[in-house]
Amino acid sequence: xxxxxxxxxxxxxxxxxxxxxxxxxxxxxxxxxxxxxxxxxxxxxxxxxxxxxxxxxxxxxxxxxxxxxxxxxxxxxxxxxxxxxxxxxxxxxxxxxxxxxxxxxxxxxx
Numbered sequence: 743x744x745x746x747x748x749x750x751x752x753x754x755x756x757x758x759x760x761x762x763x764x765x766x767x768x769x770x771x772x773x774x775x776x777x778x779x780x781x782x783x784x785x786x787x788x789x790x791x792x793x794x795x796x797x798x799x800x801x802x803x804x805x806x807x808x809x810x811x812x813x814x815x816x817x818x819x820x821x822x823x824x825x826x827x828x829x830x831x832x833x834x835x836x837x838x839x840x841x842x843x844x845x846x847x848x849x850x851x852x
Contacts, residue, residue, distance in 0.1 A: 743792070744808050747801050754809065761813045768830055776825040783814045783824060 744754050764782035768775030781787065788811030795804025817823075823835030831838050 744805070744812075747805055747808075749801070749805060753805075754812075757809055758813055761810055765830070772829055773827040775830065776827040779830075780824045782810065783817060785811055785814045785818075788812075788814060 761782045764778045765775065767778030788807045788809075791807030791810060792804050793807070795801065795807055818835070821835055822838055823833030826832040826834070
């Protein structure tokens with residue numbers, strides 16, 4: 743879809759990590775951080791912005807929706823889910839980050 747928009751190819755990869763600025767809400771509190779992160783990383787927001795841009799004929803809005811949807815989809819594929827308000831590492835897909843598990847021989851496996 744992005745290739746149909748009148749933007750230079752490099753704008754998509756250059757802005758791809760921009761939605762992660764929503765993590766700055768964690769500087770206020772875990773609850774605010776989870777809210778801002780989940781709002782920006784919810785795929786429905788990307789879809790809604792894309793369709794709004796399509797119906798309004800607004801390429802910038804459509805670009806924002808495509809960018810948010812693509813970023814959120816890659817996050818899910820990498821195991822980063824929507825956050826719970828008890829901390830950044832707690833998501834609807836499970837706990838993320840460096841986790842260690844002990845195997846049956848009491849050896850630590852990372």
